[in-house]
Amino acid sequence: MGMGDQIRKQLAAAALKRQLERVSGEAQAQLDGAAPQVGARTGALADASWDARARFEAMPLYQQVKLMKQMGETLRVESPFFRVHEGMAGATTTIGGREYINFANYNYLGLASEPSVMAAAQDAIGHYGTSVSASRMVAGERPVQRELERALAAFYETDDCVAFVSGHATNVTVIGALFGHGDLIVHDALAHNSIVQGAQLSGAKRLSFAHNDWRELDSLLARVRHEYRNVVVVLEGLYSMDGDYPELERFVEIRRRHGVFLMVDEAHSLGVLGESGRGIREHCGVPSDEVDLWMGTMSKTLAGCGGFIAGCQPLIDMLRHLAPGFLYSVGLAPALAAASLAALEHLRAEPERVQALKAGGHQFLREARAAGFDTGTSAGYAVVPVITRSSLKAAQWANALFDEGINVQPIFYPAVEERAARLRFFICSTHLPEQITHTIAALARIANR
Ligand SMILES: Cc1ncc(COP(=O)(O)O)c(C=O)c1O
Structure with a gap:
């Protein structure tokens, strides 16, 4: 992609993000029960022509979902959500017939399987x-x-x-x-x-x-x-x-x-x-x-x-x-x-499961920090974020890791503030030390691209 394309893409994304900021505030108010419902002509509804029918499309929540999809399409990042897992998911999982190292569930002690x-x-x-x-x-x-x-x-x-x-x-x-x-x-x-x-x-x-x-x-x-x-x-x-x-x-x-x-x-x-x-x-x-x-x-x-x-x-x-x-x-x-x-x-x-989880979490934290990643305030027990400070970067890194056989969820705006966008790694007692080392090495390669 040329420089011009890249800039146009960024500008379009920034415009969408401003819209998303406005709409997600209204969507939150709808969830909180404080938002004007159909019929009140404010915010996201202001542009819509008046329609006396009850329409889900007019709701701020729907506007938010639509904008989030649009943002993914503009930035050409594939949605990492709702992936179909074909078997038991723990330290590894199978998606689309391929095995992945998995950091996207809470099967912390491997007991669900x-x-x-x-x-x-x-x-x-x-x-x-x-x-x-x-x-x-x-x-x-x-x-x-x-x-x-x-x-x-x-x-x-x-x-x-x-x-x-x-x-x-x-x-x-x-x-x-x-x-x-x-x-x-x-x-x-x-x-x-x-x-x-x-x-x-x-x-x-x-x-x-x-x-x-x-x-x-x-x-x-x-x-x-x-x-x-x-x-x-x-x-x-x-x-x-x-x-x-x-x-x-x-x-x-x-x-x-x-x-x-x-x-x-x-x-x-x-x-x-x-x-x-x-x-x-x-x-x-x-x-x-x-x-x-x-x-x-x-x-x-x-x-x-x-x-x-x-x-x-x-x-x-x-x-x-x-x-x-x-x-x-x-x-x-x-x-x-x-x-x-x-x-x-x-x-x-079997307290040894708890010990294995602690060892894996500590290893992940140690190696991520050594590779120069911002892991915030994580204490290295089961949950370690890698803070990217950009929703786009979080989505791109998650997709790049996925291409390398590693499944991790990005967390981005509006779930967290833009400057707190991140990849969130859940570590299980069943992760092998070499899977963790391999993951940090892959992430470091991607980050340096
Ligand atoms: C702190 C906390 N409390 C409650 C819940 C809800 O639990 P559940 O997913 O089992 O409904 C979650 C979900 O992840 C959570 O993180």
Whole structure:
């Protein structure tokens, strides 16, 4: 491509990006429920001629999707999303008949393809069928659902635990149900979308503090704690965009001093942090009962699908009887409960998997840094970003790696700020050291082109 072509392409992309910036703000407002719906003639709708019919095409969300596609076409970068995997995906995967080294899933301990985990799921289907077909209150329990909850409660050293059918829905329904008008929800600025959605649903006041900045949280609570009835602080055990973690002992001290609830989302830290994979509390040496709500997902190390809350009996009793996402939603499928139970047993019995994951994550971080890449604040546990500072570069590098047999997802604007665009590598215990070395070498070659 000639210089003129290159410049024209960049200019077209810049114009599209400006449009995308405007539209994605409106799309976010639509998601937040604050956007004008069909009929209100603002922003993205201003150019459209008035049409009395309800049209999805007029929605800011649709405009955003269209612009993102257009941007890919203008820059001539193939979309890296929705690729079809033809078999089990772990450290490697097969796409279009070709085997790839895979850094694009959360099968952190390789348990989703472990024969005994798959056999447990098959066995549960043989006993209970594929679905429990209604909520647990209505359709009744299956032993394996309670066995999983008891095992998770024992793992977290809490009174009890309750399992939901989705990790995302767990945060939304639990935060949304427990807190409301007159309460305050304070979360880390990089909190997962499900935490933010739950806070918005609750009707409570929502504030955030700078990422991992316990001092800012402390002074915020000193100023406003007295204005609210219940206050909950929500953190993650390991942040999935940056691969860093909070100083939990600091937050625990703040919890005690300000009389607030503390909730920790262990989606990416369960089975990852701590010598035996017991998560952020083991890593930081914090007793279990210093955190009020332990939230986790079954979709990462636990080889299944669903979410859970582990905590004291009154909390679990409330959620089991009244959380809408439990009460009005189907019970966890027995096959998924059985798979996660079997995965948890492996995790307890085989801490060497956790050690292998840690070694792989540390190796990735060390070699990426040595090659001169910006890995942000990653601590080298399961998640390591390579920050490209440009969405275009992230997409181009991901496509170039794909051509070399390496599958990794780019994260670009508007999911993150343009200057934070990146490739995000998820490392599994099953990655071989030579696969990691090969990947960093390929990335260095591509970056130097
Ligand atoms: C921190 C965090 N919480 C919750 C979720 C939602 O979990 P799930 O994908 O199991 O629904 C995710 C998903 O990746 C996550 O990263």
